[in-house]
Ligand SMILES: Cc1ncc(C[n+]2csc(CCOP(=O)(O)OP(=O)(O)O)c2C)c(N)n1
């Protein structure tokens with residue numbers, strides 16, 4: 001077998017290959033992806049599905065003059081390989097390594113940075129308008145998946161693009177999957193387009209007739225294309241994309257490079273927006289991923305032979321505990337409903353879905369709708385629990401304020417992946433939710449420190465009268481997971497903190513921790529006390545409302561205070577403490593705030609990045625000793641690097 005991939009260092013090298021060579025290259029890239037992702041982890045199934053599509057795009061187009069915009073961007077690995085980044089794959093998604101998403105600072109071929117869904121068509125429209133105003137060159141292609149097409153923003157952009165006749169090409173990469181099974185009426189509609197044999201026959205007949213119409217020079221005229229489209233679609237109901245003002249082409253086999261390029265050529269002859277419907281197989285070429293695309297959507301290191309994970313079985317995740325607790329609560333309370341925005345497996349909501357399908361709603365990648373639909377459920381008398389990753393909840397900010405909080409409705413927002421998420425990097429960090437939710441009246445907001453507290457907090461939130469937010473991080477839950485019966489669940493007093501190490505008079509230090517930072521703070525506090533530094537520890541539990549009396553008492557009785565939160569410092573937990581002290585006229589003698597400063601946190605292992613931001617036990621100890629004692633003492637008390 002020729003090693004075509006070895007010779008590819010940029011797209012000029014790709015353009016030298018032809019016909020069957022491109023097919024062989026596709027096979028080599030698949031093998032490369034499999035070998036690399038099985039070591040580093042990453043978005044395997046989506047990337048295996050877009051190999052030919054990416055080869056065809058880069059072979060046909062002239063990037064970066066022609067612009068390819070990847071929606072979400074998790075499927076852009078072949079794009080990275082072909083644009084000169086093949087040798088960086090050993091460090092894919094690692095600290096300082098290759099990003100798992102398009103990133104403008106990484107390559108001129110990454111036109112639009114992404115990570116969140118359904119932005120590509122809007123960006124394409126903007127680029128097309130800039131091209132028009134500034135007399136620029138180049139074709140503009142947005143590549144969007146069928147899952148991403150469930151996002152409202154995509155439709156806002158289709159609506160606008162069709163209206164203004166933006167000269168853009170939208171490639172709809174339809175693999176019939178979101179992360180889990182795709183949902184919704186559009187998804188059903190796409191199935192009709194894909195599978196209707198009558199449509200196929202009509203299309204072929206019409207194409208035969210159209211080909212008999214005389215051509216003008218070498219190009220098929222725009223009018224002819226439009227007539228062809230109109231005729232083709234007069235045979236089926238609901239010509240969705242045509243109604244939006246797009247010219248629909250396809251469906252075309254997304255694993256056939258030659259056919260794809262033929263369709264790009266055809267798209268080029270059409271003025272105005274084109275939607276090319278491309279059919280691909282998620283996980284293509286790797287049987288375990290083809291069979292189970294959900295599990296292989298985003299993976300850690302695995303064994304290629306059978307797809308088994310290389311990670312030894314870890315503790316239960318917060319998401320799993322959330323899903324199991326919710327299911328137990330729902331068994332007793334028929335009003336509880338579960339809502340997810342296309343993340344049933346990630347949020348643990350699939351556990352609830354298995355037992356209560358009639359009260360479970362996957363709304364697609366539609367966080368705004370998920371929140372407002374939850375408020376409708378609440379208004380109708382249900383108890384909605386809507387689980388959304390912190391980073392994706394950013395999409396639904398106004399819905400939380402306007403639809404949930406002002407109306408003071410009884411719903412629970414379960415904010416998953418709150419804090420540092422690790423290898424997904426900047427776009428996915430859940431580092432802003434305290435800051436953006438804390439100012440909202442009527443909301444209460446708590447953060448779970450471990451497996452045990454998560455269960456009590458969910459019980460508390462579900463039974464709270466008004467909008468309640470419960471925040472918890474990605475990955476394995478701290479503490480032991482003993483699943484509680486409903487009778488054993490405790491309703492926490494709203495706004496009540498817990499004094500884990502008592503505040504007495506004349507403390508050297510009080511550590512105010514919340515959520516994921518409580519356990520590392522506890523380790524640091526223990527060491528400090530063992531070494532003669534009188535240290536108290538408070539788990540604030542609620543960022544809103546704060547336990548004002550306990551915090552004020554702690555501040556008054558401590559020579560030093562440390563706040564620690566897995567969040568940006570601006571507007572978060574420490575800000576709340578400072579506001580409280582200022583409002584009460586209490587002077588803080590010495591305060592250190594541990595958290596993330598005014599910067600985006602880049603990719604890297606979760607523990608590695610927590611260490612970098614001093615959110616681990618050693619980091620907290622180091623901060624404490626910088627207030628209490630000389631720096632050398634850190635190494636004496638905590639010699640090794642890690643927790
Ligand atoms: C706003 C937002 N919500 C949720 C996600 C999580 N997410 C990432 S990829 C994905 C599914 C995308 O499906 P599709 O566009 O069809 O791509 P495929 O993986 O099938 O290639 C989801 C839900 C996200 N990235 N952004």
Ligand SMILES: CC(=O)[C@@H](O)[C@H](O)COP(=O)(O)O
Pocket residue numbers: 072074115179297298346417421424474
């Ligand atoms: C592309 C995307 O947005 C998701 O696939 C995300 O990477 C999932 O993250 P988790 O692994 O934390 O579920």
Ligand SMILES: [Mg+2]
Pocket residue numbers: 145146147148173174175176177178
């Ligand atoms: Mg898909």
